[in-house]
Amino acid sequence: MSEGVYGEQATGRVTHGLLRLSTAMRSQAWEWAEGAGLTPTQGEILVLLMQRKGPMRLGEIARETALTAATTSDAVSTLEGKGLVEKRRAIDDGRALAVRLTARGRTAAKKALQWPDFLSKAVGTLREDEQAAFYRSLLKTIRQLEAAQQIPAHRMCLSCSHFEVSKNPKKVPHHCALLQIDMADTDLRLDCSVYEEGDLGQQKKVWKVFAQIA
Numbered sequence: 370m371s372e373g374v375y376g377e378q379a380t381g382r383v384t385h386g387l388l389r390l391s392t393a394m395r396s397q398a399w400e401w402a403e404g405a406g407l408t409p410t411q412g413e414i415l416v417l418l419m420q421r422k423g424p425m426r427l428g429e430i431a432r433e434t435a436l437t438a439a440t441t442s443d444a445v446s447t448l449e450g451k452g453l454v455e456k457r458r459a460i461d462d463g464r465a466l467a468v469r470l471t472a473r474g475r476t477a478a479k480k481a482l483q484w485p486d487f488l489s490k491a492v493g494t495l496r497e498d499e500q501a502a503f504y505r506s507l508l509k510t511i512r513q514l515e516a517a518q519q520i521p522a523h524r525m526c527l528s529c530s531h532f533e534v535s536k537n538p539k540k541v542p543h544h545c546a547l548l549q550i551d552m553a554d555t556d557l558r559l560d561c562s563v564y565e566e567g568d569l570g571q572q573k574k575v576w577k578v579f580a581q582i583a
């Protein structure tokens with residue numbers, strides 16, 4: 370790809386860098402998936418079901434993975450055929466189906482968690498302060514994409530009703546009022562099982578403060 374194709378400014382360079390990372394991720398995900406007899410999408414669904422620790426409806430899976438209903442349904446049917454997930458009637462609605470992992474599916478999901486190790490190793494070579502700045506920038510980017518409805522909303526601290534943001538987390542940590550824990554930027558969660566969405570006013574207030582942190 371020619372030099373500066375996404376622009377010579379920082380925005381173009383960062384965009385180019387992220388696209389190169391996505392190429393590496395796609396190729397590593399396929400390499401792992403082919404070895405496991407799955408597709409990356411199927412692996413992603415297994416990991417999602419493991420993270421949620423319980424059954425999920427097809428619509429929820431589609432929303433979380435940003436896949437179409439048809440693609441989600443096909444992927445889940447294939448996983449079911451392989452004995453990695455099973456469909457049961459949802460407890461709260463007998464007409465709806467909920468998908469959950471089988472024991473074999475849990476083992477496969479644990480293996481699927483390992484394919485991004487190559488990325489963790491590279492990030493691990495960064496200094497602690499570089500990792501913190503990188504994560505902060507990623508959170509800010511994810512939040513902007515959420516606001517533009519270009520990725521699914523995350524159960525993340527930044528939009529949670531229990532989150533108390535700090536203007537200067539290096540001196541005074543952020544705080545989770547529910548779990549009663551102090552948090553550095555790198556402790557902020559992207560997918561928290563006890564998340565509760567804050568009202569829009571609170572989310573705006575948190576974002577205003579967090580967006581200023583350098």
Ligand code: SF4
Binds near residue numbers: 547565
């Ligand atoms: S409940 Fe979870 S998402 Fe909410 S502030 Fe606490 S750790 Fe963050």
